[in-house]
Amino acid sequence: MSGLWRDGNQIQLLINGEEFYPRAFECIRAAREEVLLETFIIMEDKVGFELQEVLIEAARRGVRVVLAVDGYGTADLGNEYVSAMTREGIKVHVFDPSPRRLGMRTNLFRRLHRKIVVVDGERAFVGGINYSADHLGDFGDMAKQDYAVEVSGPIVRDLHSCTLRFLRPALSEPSPAQPSAKPVGDVRIMLLERDNNRHTTDIEQQYLAALRAAKERIIVANAYFFPSYRVLRALRNAARRGVKVTLILQGQPDMLWVQAFSRLLYNYLLRDGVTIYEYCQRPLHGKVALVDQQWSTVGSSNLDPLSLALNLEANLFIDDRTFNQQLHEHLQKLSAEHCTRIQLERMLRGYWWRAPLVFMCFHFMRLFPAIAGWLPAHRKKLKPLAPPPIEPTSVEPTEAAPCYCKEEKTG
Structure with missing residues (x-):
């Protein structure tokens, strides 16, 4: 990394x-x-x-x-x-x-x-x-x-x-x-890139390290949420060990397929205690997250296959309590005033026909980094x-x- x-x-x-x-x-x-x-x-x-x-x-x-x-x-x-x-x-x-x-x-x-x-x-x-x-x-x-x-x-x-x-x-x-x-x-910051050469997973690896070390809270506000299987598992495992895990995702999407794909993953996360909000005031385009009291990130990288395995991206990772708290207060207000909380009971309706799609999605995400190698490898x-x-x-x-x-x- x-x-x-x-x-x-x-x-x-x-x-x-x-x-x-x-x-x-x-x-x-x-x-x-x-x-x-x-x-x-x-x-x-x-x-x-x-x-x-x-x-x-x-x-x-x-x-x-x-x-x-x-x-x-x-x-x-x-x-x-x-x-x-x-x-x-x-x-x-x-x-x-x-x-x-x-x-x-x-x-x-x-x-x-x-x-x-x-x-x-x-x-x-x-x-x-x-x-x-x-x-x-x-x-x-x-x-x-x-x-x-x-x-x-x-x-x-x-x-x-x-x-x-x-x-x-x-x-x-x-x-x-x-x-x-x-x-x-007095703020501690790190820059990480994602490219198609030596730094293909740096941003994802930093996310994973923070999620796996989380002890109190995780908030992820991300526009295009269809992450790798490793990220999904890290979020679920954090919720299982008692971390308060909150996702703020698109409720008024700029592209309908984005919401449809994200919702395929809701059951997997909700049943293990992850809290999911959909932001409904306007399209969410943000790519921010925070973990516990110190760690935060702001940048260009979504948690989707394009950003994690194909695009050139750049995120700053911030180790600072004051910034973390400022971002936390903003996201808390956003979720309280402009979001709809997704209930597990609601997502279970119609699950019988979504289950095969969820199964295929999980396996697709597990294999996507390898699949990405088959896609057009544009020269820089x-x-x-x-x-x-x-x-x-x-x-x-x-x-x-x-x-x-x-x-x-x-x-």
């Missing part, structure tokens, strides 16, 4: 886009040397255009701005949106770009699902929030409930190195930022998007040829 615990950090929990976007954009506006940003989705809406604006402003001040997006999540990003940034010197890269087939996105597996921002090597953001208006409450009933954290201190050096390591094949010059290891607080390739060519002086820059779909693929 990779990753080292770093002492001397500060951390701030950011709930939903209302807290995350203003703070992240404020830090980007104050950047002096470098902004590194990885994300799964950027939408051309008010959030996406504000992100574009702050990145362009930074680039015009001489800040090096490097942006990496996923070829599946950002498949619909327009040429003009990207060109407006590349012609200002922003380096934009697409992870695993693939053409559409019959109008369908084909690069379904092994996505860049991480959400990381590193500013000047001094401050960083990690979580599950994409750059789209559906993370804001005024989006309506389908606005997402989600989480991120802002960190400073020695852990930022790890995040800076992690992001540069991912971008290195597409960068030619060294980073102008020099992250410091100087302590700025970043496609750099070049600025549009300079047109004759009679042509305005906004009329320049688009670049997003016209670059040749690179390895």
Whole structure:
């Protein structure tokens, strides 16, 4: 298992886009040397255009701005949106770009699902929030409930190195930022990645270690809950030995199949004392958990086959009583005010026809890491998007040829 615990950090929990976007954009506006940003989705809406604006402003001040997006999540990003940034010197890269087939996105597996921002090597953001208006409450009933954290201190050096390591094949010059290891607080944090090379199970292994060591309480709030058999067994065994185990899952799903798959597992957990709530106010998109009084995690990794066995993910693990208690109080309030508790009696109705599906699901989860090896093993390739060519002086820059779909693929 990779990753080292770093002492001397500060951390701030950011709930939903209302807290995350203003703070992240404020830090980007104050950047002096470098902004590194990885994300799964950027939408051309008010959030996406504000992100574009702050990145362009930074680039015009001489800040090096490097942006990496996923070829599946950002498949619909327009040429003009990207060109407006590349012609200002922003380096934009697409992870695993693939053409559409019959109008369908084909690069379904092994996505860049991480959400990381590193500013000047001094401050960083990690979580599950994409750059789209559906993370804001005024989006309506389908606005997402989600989480991120802002960190400073020695852990930022790890995040800076992690992001540069991912971008290195597409960068030619060294980073102008020099992250410091100087302590700025008293919070202990560890960064763990999941990739398809040496760190295939690091995040899952850290979850398992915490669940198996739990003595008092476990709360998991996760959007897409269809974990490995080992995680399910660890949750059940914790409940059996008297740990108060609580799951907060989607009750108003953004994709109906997510709830259907999760509910296949409810009986297995409920009958051993696990408490399950479905969050019904809006779609749950969070990926957070806490164990006992110290351990917490916030990041991009769901507890489902895509995140645990295919996607590129990044989570921070926090060893701090104050942060743990803050997250606990929030999740307790969430479950009390906006959730429906699932009763075992309710789930037993119709169990006779679900039992074969549950049996198949368990065995599928036990074998999925091996099955994942048969799925398309996309090479780690970043496609750099070049600025549009300079047109004759009679042509305005906004009329320049688009670049997003016209670059040749690179390895």
